[in-house]
Amino acid sequence: MNDAPTALPVAVPSTALFTDQYELTMVQAALRAGTAHRPSVFEVFTRRLPEGRRYGVVAGTGRVLDAVENFRFEPALLDWLRERKVVDEATVDWLAGYRFGGDIDGYPEGEVYFPGSPIMTVRGTFAECVVLETVILSILNHDSAVAAAASRMAVAAGDRPLIEMGARRTHELAAVAAARAAYVGGFSSTSDLAAGFRYGIPTVGTSAHAFTLLHDSERQAFTAQVESLGSGTTLLVDTYDVTEAVRTAVEVAGPGLGAVRIDSGDLLVVAHRVRRQLDELGATGTRIVVTSDLDEYAIASLAAAPVDAYGVGTRLVTGSGHPTCSMVYKLVARAGEDHGGGEGEGAPLVPVAKKSLGGKLSIGGRKWAARPVDAHGAAEAEVVGTGPVPPELADRQVPVELMRAGRAVARESLDAARDRHRRVREALPLSASQLSRGEPVLPTRYTGTA
Amino acid sequence: MNDAPTALPVAVPSTALFTDQYELTMVQAALRAGTAHRPSVFEVFTRRLPEGRRYGVVAGTGRVLDAVENFRFEPALLDWLRERKVVDEATVDWLAGYRFGGDIDGYPEGEVYFPGSPIMTVRGTFAECVVLETVILSILNHDSAVAAAASRMAVAAGDRPLIEMGARRTHELAAVAAARAAYVGGFSSTSDLAAGFRYGIPTVGTSAHAFTLLHDSERQAFTAQVESLGSGTTLLVDTYDVTEAVRTAVEVAGPGLGAVRIDSGDLLVVAHRVRRQLDELGATGTRIVVTSDLDEYAIASLAAAPVDAYGVGTRLVTGSGHPTCSMVYKLVARAGEDHGGGEGEGAPLVPVAKKSLGGKLSIGGRKWAARPVDAHGAAEAEVVGTGPVPPELADRQVPVELMRAGRAVARESLDAARDRHRRVREALPLSASQLSRGEPVLPTRYTGTA
Structure with a gap:
């Protein structure tokens, strides 16, 4: 050796x-x-x-x-x-x-x-x-x-942006090439810093469940995030109860909250419910990002849902079955x-x-x-x-x-x-x-x- | 950019x-x-x-x-x-x-x-x-x-050695990690020089169809290979007609020919036929290596065939479906x-x-x-x-x-x-x-x- x-x-x-x-x-x-x-x-x-x-x-x-x-x-x-x-x-x-x-x-x-x-x-x-x-x-x-998988997802997503976030599901350098190929295929951004550094692809990302769990309450976590990253940030709202989290999120960030992210559950149902709640709270401009095990079929099935952006990981970097x-x-x-x-x-x-x-x-x-x-x-x-x-x-x-x-x-x-x-x-x-x-x-x- | x-x-x-x-x-x-x-x-x-x-x-x-x-x-x-x-x-x-x-x-x-x-x-x-x-x-x-795919293939192969040859089917650096993981899972060697260089995994490889096609005849190609790599080399016998190629191979290399490789066709049938032919030609020690789109199921189905080693590419480096x-x-x-x-x-x-x-x-x-x-x-x-x-x-x-x-x-x-x-x-x-x-x-x- x-x-x-x-x-x-x-x-x-x-x-x-x-x-x-x-x-x-x-x-x-x-x-x-x-x-x-x-x-x-x-x-x-x-x-x-x-x-x-x-x-x-x-x-x-x-x-x-x-x-x-x-x-x-x-x-x-x-x-x-x-x-x-x-x-x-x-x-x-x-x-x-x-x-x-x-x-x-x-x-x-x-x-x-x-x-x-x-x-x-x-x-x-x-x-x-x-x-x-x-x-x-x-x-x-x-x-x-x-790129072929990305292209199909881009067709399914229409004008809604797609975020590449599959780095953790593939070899660490394959991930960089995957982010690059996804961009060619129609994705808008990536979570992978190496892909941003090497290829200039726009990078995005705010927080994971761990951040909420680190804090003594969801409110404390949201407050910490908004104080540091601004009210334009994306708050992850499915660590505990989504409805409560959305209410807390708008209370903490105000109706100018950038986005909420939903990472589990029945996305179609939850997205509709969250959109209604956000609108009722006056957060009509707050976007909804969904990120749970998506592929081109799941994206297509959400076409009529009030979703503003999709984050795709596993199925993208593994070529969606190929x-x-x-x-x-x-x-x-x-x-x-x-x-x-x-x-x-x-x-x-x-x-x-x-x-x-x-x-x-x-x-x-x-x-x-x-x-x-x-x-x-x-x-x-x-x-x-x-x-x-x-x-x-x-x-x-x-x-x-x-x-x-x-x-x-x-x-x-x-x-x-x-x-x-x-x-x-x-x-x-x-x-x-x-x-x-x-x-x-x-x-x-x-x-x-x- | x-x-x-x-x-x-x-x-x-x-x-x-x-x-x-x-x-x-x-x-x-x-x-x-x-x-x-x-x-x-x-x-x-x-x-x-x-x-x-x-x-x-x-x-x-x-x-x-x-x-x-x-x-x-x-x-x-x-x-x-x-x-x-x-x-x-x-x-x-x-x-x-x-x-x-x-x-x-x-x-x-x-x-x-x-x-x-x-x-x-x-x-x-x-x-x-x-x-x-x-x-x-x-x-x-x-x-x-x-490694999980490799382990299943190793179970299927029993005591027969497995060669990792999937570099061309995955990202060039993922390939190096794949060769390493395959070795952990039970593979014996790899075609990937980077995996040999970095991890000391034994590397193998002799020739592709291109080498036969480069020459004016199969005999010329086999002669060139044996003169350079010795009679212990592995000759690829399925560029044109397998039976003719095996005859030529033993004529050129002698009955001490190391191995023949079969990369297409019905491997079970062809392996039996080639074994019989080799034995008739006195090349009883010549090994048979098969390398065509194998996975653990194909390997298991060849358990009773006179095969001495398996080369596995695509299905290994893509986790055999996972x-x-x-x-x-x-x-x-x-x-x-x-x-x-x-x-x-x-x-x-x-x-x-x-x-x-x-x-x-x-x-x-x-x-x-x-x-x-x-x-x-x-x-x-x-x-x-x-x-x-x-x-x-x-x-x-x-x-x-x-x-x-x-x-x-x-x-x-x-x-x-x-x-x-x-x-x-x-x-x-x-x-x-x-x-x-x-x-x-x-x-x-x-x-x-x-």
Whole structure:
């Protein structure tokens, strides 16, 4: 066991460590065989959406760009690989100089995707591309799962704001990425300070039941909170009796009380009762926040209730039943024998694909994707092809340039991704807003030589 | 948005950032009210196991000790809290000097738990304890979910080794913690280099379909791999035709070939066929590794198949249907009015509990837990109580001292936790090894003043 002192629960020198061992042993064998530098194309795609889901949401793209740019084998890591004999000396030497110098295209963050969509295309030598597999998939599979859940919750919530508060239900760093993905999917804020610090996402939070229980009475607790945080704060009213708590809350804070939070019970019934009580007390502007085990269905069922904001935890950060996506990273084309030396651009590549036992969708060759629209501007299909892009689809292509020669060329703010997602979702057929199980709202059509 | 350059996808100065905002606003209000320093007891427990599960597995304890010892508000973080006015100056000053100085007791890592088990007990002032809530729950809820899934898979696998290979299906750092938790639960190795580097878990891995597709023929690929990695390597035989691949594999590597890996198809049928073929080819010592969408049920169904090792990804790192636990961190006792100044030890604390709307289990007061055994040494019940421990249960207590005055006192190797889990699981009633849904194998009995 490694007993090195660490400032973080997991101390790693770079993103290159977030890698499955077989990526490196493949590099070793390919270096020796002289095939490591064959120009290659890898593609991220999924064969299916989670059961019953109508669209997927790409999230994590910005984190992938960070991860690829910072993918370096630091001395401590190289020493470890050498000592443990994970790979041979020649491979360690190659890894020491590693720096991704290839190109990446892909669906911009916030875009929707469907079965077969070429979500990301990574081009370079076999060796420089294959080692990125694990970290790229980790990021996209996790973040996209959370963003998809967030998007459904945002549809269900309509104009009411959604607060991400799931940090305690997932790994402490997954939580930060989850808050980020939730924001892309349509959430407004997060409870997670790390997500605020790192990504500038608005943070919120006032108090828990522990604060009420700490004090000798609920009135003492509310008074302490209002004196410190102001009457615009949110008071948690379900530690003891809700009706009594609401009365005390308005007495203590005045009718200008910012909000009350309800974290248990039958939210529909309690919200109506609390709204009536607040109005009777003159606190007509006091908002009601609900936060008890919500998911998109519970949110939808509260549409007619006098609720002003939803806080969502567990079900959001666990992808509302689908905590990961099934995105894969597959070699779809590579140079043949005569291009083993890495001639690069211009060389015709050989399309390749696993011949699957289960009849899985595996189409060789580099893909393009376009999304034609009907006369009303609504998306009609996800068209995926190999070979030249038909001229009529040229301006409907979905992938964009993300990285050129190892440098990110498409950095953007998280707000840009969030805005894109809303815009793209609104251009989908109306059935995209149905929470019930169904087929993908756009059919995937293969064309060209695929 | 924060545009600071970062060497990692998420750059954070300390574990103190993995915190929900309300922990800090509660500290602010309590500091002002003079209640922040009341001696307090917080308890981690769960009201229920995931539906149908028969026991829970505590994992992450070692990571909690790291996180608490490293919980510091660094200058960059303090500046950010100040600029964003998350809390007031007095609170920022208090946070600047923060260092947990209290005590933690809890179930040692690898122990099993049941509804109501006092999994962790954190004692200190209200303020110093409350801020730890989020990060403690993040770690325990995530790691214990993975360990529980791992434990069920280990039961199903019997003596056959299990390989953790789910990094690509979860957040890149959650993956490292998942590999660690899987090891505690009974896995033997991981594909994740970061888990090997950080925790010394044995790492494995040889090649993917991409390696075969890179080459001009399967034979060329196998030859390249064997020349570089030796004949003891594992060859992946399902890129094209399995029978042909197995023949080629043994021709290339000789009958001393280490293993073949099958990643698709009907594993039961294919494993039998491949075993027969290998034996006919004289490769009687060549092992068969299977790795296609396995979970504990699929593993159990392969018990009679000639399989030598299982690789598990998605279903392991997502907790096999239960990606998180429902552990909570609740204030269960605190000093009253006359102890506001933090007199500490010896002062009688007031038991506190939320009066829940839903009839949820909430019992105030600091708990002990003991697990009496029958004449055959099998555990009989999870006895949880408040007040003095009955003498006959004194030597059957489950919690141990984990931290004293802010210093970890129970550091141990991961192997110690892994051994403990196996030992404890084997002391449970036999029904613990049933994968079907059922009640917890031990009833929780409340006693004492609870």
